[in-house]
Amino acid sequence: MNIETTTQADVTKAVVEARNLDLVFPTSDGSVQALKDVNLTINKGDFVSFIGPSGCGKTTFLRVMAALEQPTGGEITVNGMTPDEARRQRAYGYVFQASGLYPWRNIARNIKLPLEIMGYSKAEQEKRVNEVLELVELSGFGGKYPWQLSGGMQQRASIARALAFDADILLMDEPFGALDEIVRDHLNEQLLKLWARTNKTIGFVTHSIPEAVYLSTKIVVMSPRPGRITDVIESPLPSERPLDIRDSPEFIEVAHRVREGLRAGHSDD
Amino acid sequence: MKTLIAVLTVLSVIIAFWYAACLPMNIKGVLTEAERAGAEVTPVGAKERRDLGEIGLVLGNSFAVPATWAQDRPRLPAPHQVAQELWKTTGAMVLKGKMMSKRSLFYHGWVTLSATLLGFAIGTGLGILLAVGIVHSKVMEMSVMPWAIVSQTIPIIALAPMIIVVLYSIGVQGIIPKAVISAYLSFFPVVVGMVKGLRSPDGMQLDLLRTYNASTNQGFWKLRLPASMPYLFASLKIGIAASLVGAIVGELPTGAVAGLGARLLGGSYYGQTVQIWSALFAAAILAACLVALLGLIERMVLRRMGMGA
Structure with missing residues (x-):
C-alpha cells in the first residue's frame, strides 16, 4: 500500500493549475462574470468532467485552458507554462460540439490537417492517420467524405483528428451533445x-450527469452567475468501467452527489 | 417531361406576345407602304392616321396583319425575322466557308468575347486580390471597400468614353480599353462574393486552427480559400455577364467597326432594327453560354473537392 502511494505520487504531476482565476x-x-475565483488542479492522466447549467463557465474554463480566452x-x-505557450507547443487536442470536418476533405485528409500544419512528413502522416482511425474504430473509412458518415462517426473522426498529433491534453467541449x-x-x-x-489528460464538458460520472x-x-466551482468530486469508481456499472450503488x-451540487448552485435563483 | 412542357409553354407565351406586339408597333409603317403601293387603307392618308390608336388601325385594316411581320425595317421585328437574320449571319456564313467574314456574327462575337475574357480575367484577379486584402486587413477594408461600392454607382455608359479617351491619350487602344471597362464591371461581384466566402468559416473552425497554432497563411490556404469556392463561382457567374456588358459598352463610344457593340451601333445608325435585335440575341446567347460553361466548371471543381452533391 505504502509503496503504491509513492509510485503514484511520482507519476502524479499537475498538468493544469488554476489559482483564483477570474474572467469578466x-x-x-x-x-x-464568466469565471469567479476558480481554483483547480488537474493531474496527468486525469479524466476531468465539467458539469453545470448553461452559463456556469465550464466551456469558458476549457477555452481558457486552451488559450482561446x-x-x-x-x-x-x-x-508549467502559460496556456498560450502551451498552445504554441501544440499541447492540446480540442474537440468541439460539432465535428467541424472540412467538407472538401475526406476523413483521412481531415485527420491530416493538423499534421500538415505541424509539418509532419508524408509517410508519418499516413502512419498516424491509420493509427488513429484504428483507435476510433473507423479503419477503412479514410476515403469517405464527411457527409457520407453518420453524426457519431463524424464526431469519432474529429476525435481522431485531435489525437493524431502528440498533444497530451485532450479538451472536449460537449463532443457528444448533439x-x-x-x-x-x-x-x-x-x-x-x-x-x-x-x-492522455482529458478535460470534458458535459450537461449529462450519467456521462460525467x-x-x-x-x-x-459548476454553477452560474457568477461562474464558479461548487464541488470537486474524486470518483471512487474503478478504472475498469463496463456500461452496467451505472446501476451500481457507488455510481x-x-x-x-453531483445532482446535490448542481441543486445547491441553483438555490440562489 | 412536365418541366419541359412548362418551359415550352412559357416560351410560346413570350413568342405569341412578341408576335402580337408587332401588330400595333408596325401597323402605321405598313399602312403607309401599302397606301403608296395602291392598297385601300382606312382612314386614307398618313396624316389622318397619325394620331389614331394603333389597335384600332389593326382592327380596321386586318388585311395588313401579315405585312407587320415582314417589313424590311420594322419598328419591332418579328421573331422569325430575327431568327432568319441570326441564321444568315451565323450558320449560313459557316456553310459558305466565310465564318470569319466581317458580316458574320461569329467574327463580331469573337471580337467582343476576347475583350470580355481578358476583362473578366483582370476583374476576377483584381477582385480576388482585393478580397484577400480586405479580409486580412481592417485598414484595407475601411479604405478600399467604400471606393469599390462607389465605383459601381457610376453609370458605366458615362464612364466608358472617359476611360477610352484617357487610355487613348497614353497610347493604349484596341482590346485593352474594352477589357478595362469589362474588368471594371466584373471585379465588384467577385470582391463581394470572395469577402463573404473567405469569411464563411465560423468561429469554431478558426479556434480549431488556433489550437494547432496554424499561421495566417496556413489558415488561408487550408481553410478560407477552399471554403470560399462556392461563393467564388456564384460571383463569377454574375461577373462574366457583367464583363460581356462592359465589353459591348466599351465598343459603343469609339464607333468601333467590329464587335457586337459595333453591330448594335451600326444597326441603329441605319435603322436596321433586325440587325440590332439579332446582335442583342447574339449577346444574350453568348452570355448564356459563358454562364453555362462556368456552371459546368463549378460542378467539376466542387465534385473534385468532394463537395458536389
Whole structure:
C-alpha cells in the first residue's frame, strides 16, 4: 500500500493549475462574470468532467485552458507554462460540439490537417492517420467524405483528428451533445478505452450527469452567475468501467452527489 | 417531361406576345407602304392616321396583319425575322466557308468575347486580390471597400468614353480599353462574393486552427480559400455577364467597326432594327453560354473537392 502511494505520487504531476482565476466579459449591457475565483488542479492522466447549467463557465474554463480566452485575473499554468505557450507547443487536442470536418476533405485528409500544419512528413502522416482511425474504430473509412458518415462517426473522426498529433491534453467541449443516447453510450465506452490506451489528460464538458460520472476520475460541478466551482468530486469508481456499472450503488451515490451540487448552485435563483 | 412542357409553354407565351406586339408597333409603317403601293387603307392618308390608336388601325385594316411581320425595317421585328437574320449571319456564313467574314456574327462575337475574357480575367484577379486584402486587413477594408461600392454607382455608359479617351491619350487602344471597362464591371461581384466566402468559416473552425497554432497563411490556404469556392463561382457567374456588358459598352463610344457593340451601333445608325435585335440575341446567347460553361466548371471543381452533391 505504502509503496503504491509513492509510485503514484511520482507519476502524479499537475498538468493544469488554476489559482483564483477570474474572467469578466464586457458586454453592451454591463459586464458578465464568466469565471469567479476558480481554483483547480488537474493531474496527468486525469479524466476531468465539467458539469453545470448553461452559463456556469465550464466551456469558458476549457477555452481558457486552451488559450482561446484570456483570463482577467488570477493565474493558470498548463504543463508549467502559460496556456498560450502551451498552445504554441501544440499541447492540446480540442474537440468541439460539432465535428467541424472540412467538407472538401475526406476523413483521412481531415485527420491530416493538423499534421500538415505541424509539418509532419508524408509517410508519418499516413502512419498516424491509420493509427488513429484504428483507435476510433473507423479503419477503412479514410476515403469517405464527411457527409457520407453518420453524426457519431463524424464526431469519432474529429476525435481522431485531435489525437493524431502528440498533444497530451485532450479538451472536449460537449463532443457528444448533439448525438442520441444510444450512440452516446457507445462513444462513451469507446472514449474510456481510448483514454486507457493513450494515457492522455482529458478535460470534458458535459450537461449529462450519467456521462460525467461514467467517464471521470474527477467531476467538477459548476454553477452560474457568477461562474464558479461548487464541488470537486474524486470518483471512487474503478478504472475498469463496463456500461452496467451505472446501476451500481457507488455510481448512483456519486451521481446523487453531483445532482446535490448542481441543486445547491441553483438555490440562489 | 412536365418541366419541359412548362418551359415550352412559357416560351410560346413570350413568342405569341412578341408576335402580337408587332401588330400595333408596325401597323402605321405598313399602312403607309401599302397606301403608296395602291392598297385601300382606312382612314386614307398618313396624316389622318397619325394620331389614331394603333389597335384600332389593326382592327380596321386586318388585311395588313401579315405585312407587320415582314417589313424590311420594322419598328419591332418579328421573331422569325430575327431568327432568319441570326441564321444568315451565323450558320449560313459557316456553310459558305466565310465564318470569319466581317458580316458574320461569329467574327463580331469573337471580337467582343476576347475583350470580355481578358476583362473578366483582370476583374476576377483584381477582385480576388482585393478580397484577400480586405479580409486580412481592417485598414484595407475601411479604405478600399467604400471606393469599390462607389465605383459601381457610376453609370458605366458615362464612364466608358472617359476611360477610352484617357487610355487613348497614353497610347493604349484596341482590346485593352474594352477589357478595362469589362474588368471594371466584373471585379465588384467577385470582391463581394470572395469577402463573404473567405469569411464563411465560423468561429469554431478558426479556434480549431488556433489550437494547432496554424499561421495566417496556413489558415488561408487550408481553410478560407477552399471554403470560399462556392461563393467564388456564384460571383463569377454574375461577373462574366457583367464583363460581356462592359465589353459591348466599351465598343459603343469609339464607333468601333467590329464587335457586337459595333453591330448594335451600326444597326441603329441605319435603322436596321433586325440587325440590332439579332446582335442583342447574339449577346444574350453568348452570355448564356459563358454562364453555362462556368456552371459546368463549378460542378467539376466542387465534385473534385468532394463537395458536389
